Amino acid sequence: MKANARERNRMHGLNDALESLRKVVPCYSKTQKLSKIETLRLAKNYIWALSEVLRSGKAPDLMSLSQPTTNLVAGCLQLNPRTFLPEQTPDMPTHLPPAGAAAYPGHFSYQSPGLTAGLPSPPYGTMDPSHIFHQVKGQPYGSLEPFFDGVLVSDGPAFDPPLSPPLSINGNFSSFKHEPVAASDYDKSFSFSVHYGGGGAGGHPSVYGSGGPNPRCGELQVEQLMGFDGHSHHERLMNAQLNAIFHDS
DNA sequence: TAGGCCATCTGGTCCT
DNA sequence: AGGACCAGATGGCCTA
Numbered sequence: 001m002k003a004n005a006r007e008r009n010r011m012h013g014l015n016d017a018l019e020s021l022r023k024v025v026p027c028y029s030k031t032q033k034l035s036k037i038e039t040l041r042l043a044k045n046y047i048w049a050l051s052e053v054l055r056s057g058k059a060p061d062l063m064s065l066s067q068p069t070t071n072l073v074a075g076c077l078q079l080n081p082r083t084f085l086p087e088q089t090p091d092m093p094t095h096l097p098p099a100g101a102a103a104y105p106g107h108f109s110y111q112s113p114g115l116t117a118g119l120p121s122p123p124y125g126t127m128d129p130s131h132i133f134h135q136v137k138g139q140p141y142g143s144l145e146p147f148f149d150g151v152l153v154s155d156g157p158a159f160d161p162p163l164s165p166p167l168s169i170n171g172n173f174s175s176f177k178h179e180p181v182a183a184s185d186y187d188k189s190f191s192f193s194v195h196y197g198g199g200g201a202g203g204h205p206s207v208y209g210s211g212g213p214n215p216r217c218g219e220l221q222v223e224q225l226m227g228f229d230g231h232s233h234h235e236r237l238m239n240a241q242l243n244a245i246f247h248d249s
Numbered sequence: 250t251a252g253g254c255c256a257t258c259t260g261g262t263c264c265t
Numbered sequence: 266a267g268g269a270c271c272a273g274a275t276g277g278c279c280t281a
Contacts, residue, residue: 004258006268011256035254 022034025042034042 003260003268007259007270008257010269015256037254 018036021043022028022039025046027042
């Protein structure tokens, strides 16, 4: 019994730490908790993305992303590339779709070898750009350098080999939708919200969900909520890119 | 009913 | 010896 109690407390401490982590990754939602594995993956990618921002001084370029990530960015956001990448014309895509993508424009799909899986992690959470831009932009680099010094030496993406099943993302660029979302489902303090569907069960989205339509979250939407208008177009694009990155696995 | 996620129990191993 | 850590087993809860 004593050993059990210790083990319980130990696991509670672990869960408390995980909960703290949930609150600082850009998908925190009070109503829809990220699973443990999703939290860890998201945190890993969050750190990587922020490191990229610090290293390069700009938002991560889609070209530097893995193919699944790039597909995820496009597929999940369901954005027209013109919206996503304002400088390019729809006739001559330079960033999207990535190599391996099928048809363009209008629609592409990337079928990764092996397993067929849906969106990697479909939390209903939201992302506050301040998580990234206020803390990174506003943070004097000097105070961060001691922490990152000697760490950010690699030029390549710092992603680990995929621990999760390969992604299979189907993106339809032509359907950019604005649909109202029940405000009660989300923390109103967030100004930027991206959420996407997924399968799974157990009261929360599945890590390897099928991505099937769902009354609440059948598709990822980029929405204009309060405060969103205050951001420049470019900044919104950066937010969208980063947000997508954080969901890669 | 199957599958995902979770909490808990439990035995083993390692460390102090 | 006692505590920390780990991993396997088990059962509950929930949703498709």
